Amino acid sequence: MIPRHEMPPAGSAAALAETIAAAIPVLETERTRLRAPRIGDFDLYASIVCSPRGSHLGGPYTRADAWSDFSRAVAGWLLHGHGLWCVETRADRLAIGFVVIGLEPGDAEPELGFLFAREVEGKGFAREAAAAARDFAWHRLGLESLVSYIDAENTRAIELALRLGARRDAAAEARLAEPACVYRHPRPEKRP
Amino acid sequence: MSLPIPTLETARLRLVAPEERHLEVEIPFWESERSRFVGGPLPGYRVWRLLATQLGHWALRGYGSWMVEEKGSGRAIGMVGLWHPGEWPESELAYHLYEGSEGKGYATEAGRAVIDHAYGTLGWRTLISLIDPENTASQSVARRLGAVNTGETFVSNPADPACRPVEIWRYPGPEAMT
Numbered sequence: 001m002i003p004r005h006e007m008p009p010a011g012s013a014a015a016l017a018e019t020i021a022a023a024i025p026v027l028e029t030e031r032t033r034l035r036a037p038r039i040g041d042f043d044l045y046a047s048i049v050c051s052p053r054g055s056h057l058g059g060p061y062t063r064a065d066a067w068s069d070f071s072r073a074v075a076g077w078l079l080h081g082h083g084l085w086c087v088e089t090r091a092d093r094l095a096i097g098f099v100v101i102g103l104e105p106g107d108a109e110p111e112l113g114f115l116f117a118r119e120v121e122g123k124g125f126a127r128e129a130a131a132a133a134r135d136f137a138w139h140r141l142g143l144e145s146l147v148s149y150i151d152a153e154n155t156r157a158i159e160l161a162l163r164l165g166a167r168r169d170a171a172a173e174a175r176l177a178e179p180a181c182v183y184r185h186p187r188p189e190k191r192p
Numbered sequence: 193m194s195l196p197i198p199t200l201e202t203a204r205l206r207l208v209a210p211e212e213r214h215l216e217v218e219i220p221f222w223e224s225e226r227s228r229f230v231g232g233p234l235p236g237y238r239v240w241r242l243l244a245t246q247l248g249h250w251a252l253r254g255y256g257s258w259m260v261e262e263k264g265s266g267r268a269i270g271m272v273g274l275w276h277p278g279e280w281p282e283s284e285l286a287y288h289l290y291e292g293s294e295g296k297g298y299a300t301e302a303g304r305a306v307i308d309h310a311y312g313t314l315g316w317r318t319l320i321s322l323i324d325p326e327n328t329a330s331q332s333v334a335r336r337l338g339a340v341n342t343g344e345t346f347v348s349n350p351a352d353p354a355c356r357p358v359e360i361w362r363y364p365g366p367e368a369m370t
Contacts (some may be wrong), residue, residue, distance in 0.1 A: 005276055013254030019196045020251040039222045039252050064278035064349060068241070071248030071277070079212055097273045105240045 009191035034085035087129040096120040097131045148183040207258035229327035269293035272302040299333045311366035322358040
């Protein structure tokens with residue numbers, strides 16, 4: 001049974017939530033679609049951040065903390081014009097993970113983050129979706145810089161960052177208050 | 193991104209969407225002892241998280257919390273809204289006023305507007321407030337708005353020994369309010 005607080009909104013509240021969701025851009029790659037997250041996606045989010053792999057993401061979280069974290073990542077759209085996308089497969093519209101362009105107090109620069117369900121690892125979906133979000137950051141948002149903050153033991157995320165072309169930035173790491181690896185995504189030349 | 197969050201008006205107050213600029217009034221409240229019955233005091237950096245959680249709440253649920261401003265002065269006097277984070281038993285009417293804004297009936301006035309919104313626009317059938325047993329000021333507001341203490345309690349975070357149980361106050365349904 002779905003807990004009451006995870007049920008989708010109804011009535012005019014649903015209409016308002018849908019208005020906000022509709023304003024969040026949809027990005028498509030060959031095999032994935034990045035779209036607005038909805039309450040129904042929370043269960044997948046919680047299953048990732050409340051699991052042992054959440055220990056690389058500041059967790060593992062309790063479900064209540066995961067809810068706050070999920071809400072905040074969504075709020076990025078309202079605060080900064082960038083935030084959390086839910087990633088689904090285009091073939092069968094199955095939600096498989098999340099990509100986020102985040103910015104929280106304490107972050108020196110915007111962050112590209114990625115969270116994917118264990119079952120879909122190794123298929124290149126995360127790389128495909130994260131690359132689309134990264135390109136959105138450069139070409140649509142016009143961001144000046146973009147980094148991924150990654151726990152030193154999160155080898156899968158480090159591999160993904162490297163495959164995306166990001167490189168470790170020791171100088172940026174030295175400026176952090178809390179230890180983390182900083183992988184900097186190289187900014188492409190401005191298009192003419 | 194512009195917020196399609198509705199603005200509510202009462203005789204003396206305007207309820208508007210919370211924005212990042214409101215941190216300058218929210219942070220002193222949450223850092224002060226005034227916030228002790230609603231989950232505070234909190235360090236300043238946590239207040240940004242709270243504001244972001246409130247905005248995400250609007251996006252995901254289609255309802256949430258407003259900043260309350262005095263119509264005449266434009267001064268922010270507190271927050272009021274419909275709040276259903278984490279594992280709350282159901283959506284609650286929540287409110288807090290900043291120092292110097294109490295004793296004027298503002299919380300009751302704003303709360304009335306939000307109840308009307310919940311039962312009218314949103315079509316809700318029930319509404320509660322979760323109130324600390326020692327928070328007599330908040331209890332007075334709830335009582336003036338017709339709520340009754342059910343005597344049931346709720347602990348929002350059982351894992352945290354410092355988390356205080358709150359009492360569930362229940363408002364009359366929409367039929368009784370009209």
